[in-house]
Amino acid sequence: MRTLLKFRYFFALFLMLSCDDSAKKTTQNKTSETTEQQKNLLIEDGNKVILFFGDSLTAGxxxxxxxxxxxxxxxxxxxxxxxxTIVNSGLSGETTAGGLNRLNWVLNQKVDVFVLELGANDGLRGIPLNETSSNLQAIINLVKKKNDDTRIVLAGMQIPPNMGPEYTKEFREIFPKLAKENNIPLVPFLLENVAGNPELNLEDGIHPTAEGHQIVMENVWLVLSEVLK
Known part of the structure; x- marks a missing residue:
C-alpha cells in the first residue's frame, strides 16, 4: 500500500505517434485538476522526488x-x-519539442532527481537532429534554472535504420554528447537487451512488454543507483 501511495502518475496514455492535439489538451486539463493534490501528498510524504520525464516508454x-x-x-x-518518491511524467507520443512546452508546468513542484527520457519520437519522425539536440539542451537548461540542485540523468536512445545510416548514427550520438557537455550521468541505451527482441516487445515492435520493462528498469538502475548515493 505504501508503494501505491508514493508512486504517482501525471499523464494518461495515448497512442504513440498518432495522438491528436485535442486528446492531449483533454488529458492535460484533467491532469491539472489533480496537480495540487499530488503536490501536497508529496510534501506530506517528506520524501525527495525523482521525476521521470518522457514519452510512451516512460508512460508504460x-x-x-x-x-x-x-x-x-x-x-x-x-x-x-x-x-x-517517483513521479511518472510520461506522455505517449511526446517529442522533445512537446516536452519542452510542458516542462514549466511539470516543474511546479520541487524535483531532486530529473530523469530525461525523450527523443525516440523525434527520431521515428525524422525530425532534424539539430532540433532534437537543441530541445534536449533547452530542457536541461530549464531544469537547472528552476533548481540548480536538481540532479539530471539522461536516457540514451537509438532508432531503427529507417531514416538511413547517417541519420541513425548521428541520432545515437546526440545523447552521449549532451551528457558529456553538461556533465550529467547517461543511461547509454535505455532499451539495451530489449530492443529488437520480439519476446520482450509488444506486437508493434517498439514498446516493451512487462518483462521488457523489468530489463529497462535494471538499465536505469545501474546509473540511478549511483546518483542516489
Missing part, C-alpha cells in the same frame, strides 16, 4: 502502469528503504 504504453519501469524503480527504492 500497452501494459499496466504498475508494470512500467518507473513503478518498478519505486519498488526497488522501497525495498532499500530509500526516502524517494
Amino acid at each position: 504504453y500497452g501494459i499496466e502502469l504498475e508494470e512500467a519501469f518507473p513503478a518498478l524503480t519505486q519498488k526497488r527504492i522501497d525495498s532499500l528503504n530509500l526516502n524517494y
